[in-house]
Amino acid sequence: MRGRRGTARGRARAGHGRTTATGRLVVVTLASVAVMGLGGGPPGRQALAAGTAGGAYAFAEGAQTVDGAASTADAVRLEAGRTYRSTLPGNGKVHYRLELDATSNTYVSATAVPPAGRTVSATDGVKVSVQDGDGRSCDADTTSFGAAGSPHPVAAWAVREISPRRSLCKEAGTYYVTVERVDRGGGGSSPGPWELELTAVSEPALERTGATSAPEEWDSAPPRPVTGTPERRAGGAGFARATPVGEGVWRDDVRPGQTLFYKVPVDWGRQLHVTAELGSSRTGGSVYVPAALDLDLYNPARGHVADVGVGYDGDQKSEDLAPLPPVAYANRHDARGQIGAMRFAGSYYLVAHLAAEVADHFGDGPVPLTLRVGLSGAAQDGPGYAGEAVPPDVFAVTEEDREAAAEGAAAGDDTAMRALAVGGIGSGSALLAGLGVWTLAARRRAVP
Secondary structure: OEEOOHHHHHOOOOOOOOOOHHHHHHHHHHHHHHHHHOOOOOOOHHHHHOOHHHOOOOOOOOOEEOOOEOOHHHOEEOOOOOEEEEEEOOOOEEEEEEEEOOOOEEEEEEEEEOOOOOOOOOOEEEEEEEEOOOOOEEEEEEEEOOOOOOOOOEEEEEEEOOOOOOOOOOOOEEEEEEEEEEEOOOOOOOOOOEEEEEEEEEEOOEOOOOOOOOOOOOOOOOOOOOOOOOEEOOOEOOHHHOEEOOOEEEEEEEOOOOEEEEEEEEOOOOEEEEEEEEOOOOOOOOOOEEEEEEEEEEOOOOOEEEEEEEEEOOOOEEEEOOOOOOOOHHHHHOOOHHHHOOOOOEEEEEEEEEOOOHHHHHOOOOEEEEEEEEEEOOOOOOOOEOOOOEOOOOOOOOHHHHHHHHHOOOOOOOHHHHHHHHHOHHHHHHHHHHHHHHHHHHHHHHOO
């Protein structure tokens, strides 16, 4: 059974060409309509500003809503490659079902989204486990809110793995996923229900048997933080809306209670280094918040890898994520969770949460956040899978991923049209119709 280490969370230091006037009007009004559809803020940013205590969680579009069952006998099936929405009650377990073959590894992740404005303890969190039909445990994982005790989305994962190290859970058949609250303190914090986002991904077997032990040596020396002029890159509001970033220095503002999501494409053989920095504030004083910022790293299956806490007193403060090994298939053979989680290539997620307590001492205005992202080592070929992962390319880095990280938009993402869809088709469509008439009239006036 895995679990988040509490020590890391408590650690803290004391123009592209000529455009006619008419053409410019069309471009600007389309962007403006996208913004207005979301209530006057940039796409993604408004979802943060209008939600709970700093930001509503952006669930995956098209996620199917399912009910967790009180008994495994009534459990709804989860399919690999799909995302689901559900609810986790204040007490008790909820169950879901998997139908698995005898060759693939399956990873199930549950992202718990507690309501803002509630109290949570440092040990409160979510637990996910996978069991076979006889009730034997295949795997379990727990993730907590950490020392700040500030409610925010947290994810835990569990795996059915075909491995020589595991004697159970290798057969094809029916398996069960159990999700439950964890409140080791027994204080009953945040007693109401939480929303859940569930994902399941499938990893195929290898064509040839690879190494059966983790790499013994890798460069664990803390690297020099990435330097350079920070580039503005607004964070997303959920895993499915995480903002792509690559190697570089990225800047945004985060409000107390707000959570920002980024994703970094990390290829096989590459080593990820991250530094989180809170900038100085004009309202700085003598008060010190020891766990002001919580930065979590999740792997492509939304499995928790590592975390770090940054204290804050109004002056600039920074902390590094603990050194992590290069991405390698054989890392899964290491018993240490941080190393074992670096087992496949793909998009690694950086989730930054500013504790609600910061508002008590520094106001509810935004605090400057800088993420220094470094990637070392040469990209290598993958391990040679015998089939295709579900969903495809979840354990790979594509050219589209690299382009998205360079440009800051998800591959194939039409931000303006998505904003219209999310922000209110009725008012947006009416505004578009009016602007269309306006533009047509302007064109007619321009014709001699």
